[in-house]
Amino acid sequence: MTINFKPFQGLRVLELSSVLAGPLAGSFFAECGAEVTKVEHPQWGDITRSWRANGEAIEGGISAYYASANTYKTVHRVDLKSSEGLNWLEEELKEADVLLQNFKNSDLNKFNLEPEVVAQKYPNLIHIRLVGFADAPTRLAYDVVVQAETGFMHMNGSPDGPPTRMPVALMDVLASDQIKSAALSGLYSREKGVKGWYSEVSLERSGLAALVNRATNFLMNGDEQLRIGSEHPNIAPYGDLITLKNGRQIVLAVGSDKQFEGLCEVLGQPELSHDIRFSTNASRVKNRVDLMKELMTLAHKIEEIDALMEDFLTKGVPAGLVRPLS
Numbered sequence: 001m002t003i004n005f006k007p008f009q010g011l012r013v014l015e016l017s018s019v020l021a022g023p024l025a026g027s028f029f030a031e032c033g034a035e036v037t038k039v040e041h042p043q044w045g046d047i048t049r050s051w052r053a054n055g056e057a058i059e060g061g062i063s064a065y066y067a068s069a070n071t072y073k074t075v076h077r078v079d080l081k082s083s084e085g086l087n088w089l090e091e092e093l094k095e096a097d098v099l100l101q102n103f104k105n106s107d108l109n110k111f112n113l114e115p116e117v118v119a120q121k122y123p124n125l126i127h128i129r130l131v132g133f134a135d136a137p138t139r140l141a142y143d144v145v146v147q148a149e150t151g152f153m154h155m156n157g158s159p160d161g162p163p164t165r166m167p168v169a170l171m172d173v174l175a176s177d178q179i180k181s182a183a184l185s186g187l188y189s190r191e192k193g194v195k196g197w198y199s200e201v202s203l204e205r206s207g208l209a210a211l212v213n214r215a216t217n218f219l220m221n222g223d224e225q226l227r228i229g230s231e232h233p234n235i236a237p238y239g240d241l242i243t244l245k246n247g248r249q250i251v252l253a254v255g256s257d258k259q260f261e262g263l264c265e266v267l268g269q270p271e272l273s274h275d276i277r278f279s280t281n282a283s284r285v286k287n288r289v290d291l292m293k294e295l296m297t298l299a300h301k302i303e304e305i306d307a308l309m310e311d312f313l314t315k316g317v318p319a320g321l322v323r324p325l326s
Helices: 021-031 083-095 115-121 143-149 170-191 203-209 212-221 257-266 270-274 281-286 288-299 305-315
Strands: 012-016 035-040 074-077 098-101 126-131 198-202 238-243 249-253 319-321
Touching: 012 021, 012 083, 021 035, 021 098, 021 126, 021 170, 098 170, 115 126, 115 198, 126 170, 143 170, 143 203, 170 198, 170 203, 198 203, 238 288, 249 305, 257 270, 257 281, 257 305, 281 288, 305 319
Parallel strands: 012 035, 012 098, 035 074, 098 126, 126 198
Antiparallel strands: 238 249, 249 319
């Protein structure tokens, strides 16, 4: 049964954000039924309108990048530095439920958007601001800079390769989720009578919060988390690739001894799960190189992908075929 209920119907969101994190959060509300007004400068608009991949068609004012984060919104072109623009903004804020913005500190005063001013003038407004570095508000913070500063680039890549950027703007995506959480918390608190809600989300802290077990591996064990490709530092075989006879690759995500037993059965060598080198997760992590040699030898004998994936499903073995975007 298809459910067409839109939970945020009637909610008004004013988006004064650009690039990715804020607009992604705005799209979330718009897709869930909210009336989202995205404000752009009348002359140049959101900078991502011009971020086109090599070979991308230049006709029209929407790039593929821009389209990824700006769905179901009403775009309003206005110069907020003009008196007319400021008057328009003030009227919009009176009616809005949520404000999303990522203005620099120096611009907050220009637009009367200092948190204390907004809270006093619009007590029912949920005010969410995105910054780059919470402790260095004047520092420019594009996604790749934050990936570097939070340790993600240091950990990402092959063991013999350089630090590597994630192929998507991961810090922006993570911050977008923080923005959504902050806005939803504000809306819930407003229902409880809280006035003047303001939350500040930073790209840097969003990245640090997402380090999860990689951070605790360092804090508890002193592990510097060197680059290990797609492998998982705590689980094996997890993130490891096997290559079939026809060259297709499958990633394994074995998280328990039972799943490993199923893997060995599917690959035709059930006794491998009883080998003392591989019988527990700890032993598999320790002997990962030998383990993968054994698994690769078995995988090279297999060519039928569909049957193999069906067997993995039947035996409860988490695995996925590595696919191109096409």
